[in-house]
Amino acid sequence: MVESEEPKTNAVAKLGAEVNVKDQKNIDPKSGYKVPLVGEMPKPDSRVFENGHVEKPERKLAEMKVSFGELNTKNFEQMRILNYLNLPVIYSEHFYEMLTSYRRYSKFAYFKDILVGAISCKQDTNDEGMKVCYIMTITVLKPYRRYGIGSQLL
Numbered sequence: 519m520v521e522s523e524e525p526k527t528n529a530v531a532k533l534g535a536e537v538n539v540k541d542q543k544n545i546d547p548k549s550g551y552k553v554p555l556v557g558e559m560p561k562p563d564s565r566v567f568e569n570g571h572v573e574k575p576e577r578k579l580a581e582m583k584v585s586f587g588e589l590n591t592k593n594f595e596q597m598r599i600l601n602y603l604n605l606p607v608i609y610s611e612h613f614y615e616m617l618t619s620y621r622r623y624s625k626f627a628y629f630k631d632i633l634v635g636a637i638s639c640k641q642d643t644n645d646e647g648m649k650v651c652y653i654m655t656i657t658v659l660k661p662y663r664r665y666g667i668g669s670q671l672l
Contacts (some may be wrong), residue, residue, distance in 0.1 A: 582665035589624035
């Protein structure tokens with residue numbers, strides 16, 4: 519290895535560390551946070567979210583039974599991609615580092631082995647000292663919405 523070359527590290531090893539110069543192209547200039555799969559995902563400003571009035575069915579279309587999977591250090595990037603595609607916020611490395619430490623409160627939803635949704639929660643204590651569950655994110659891919667997947671994740 520040439521002395522001036524930095525050793526290559528994977529994304530998991532970089533959690534909590536400074537981002538390498540070669541990874542600067544993955545950084546959103548507005549938020550300063552990592553953008554997943556640069557070149558394959560829409561640019562941060564071109565993502566479309568239905569925050570306005572959208573006519574929705576009054577009830578769910580059908581029931582889709584899903585299986586659940588655990589979040590771990592090998593698949594947390596899938597959570598980053600789901601959040602990036604479905605939520606208007608780009609979350610920091612610290613957020614995903616925190617998720618891997620609270621992994622028992624984060625779940626993936628799979629329909630026929632296809633990742634269709636996810637939820638991330640954390641345990642907190644309210645003002646009265648009672649333990650409460652705080653839902654940080656819940657997301658379902660658009661084609662799979664209105665099938666009760668979000669309810670099953672809850």
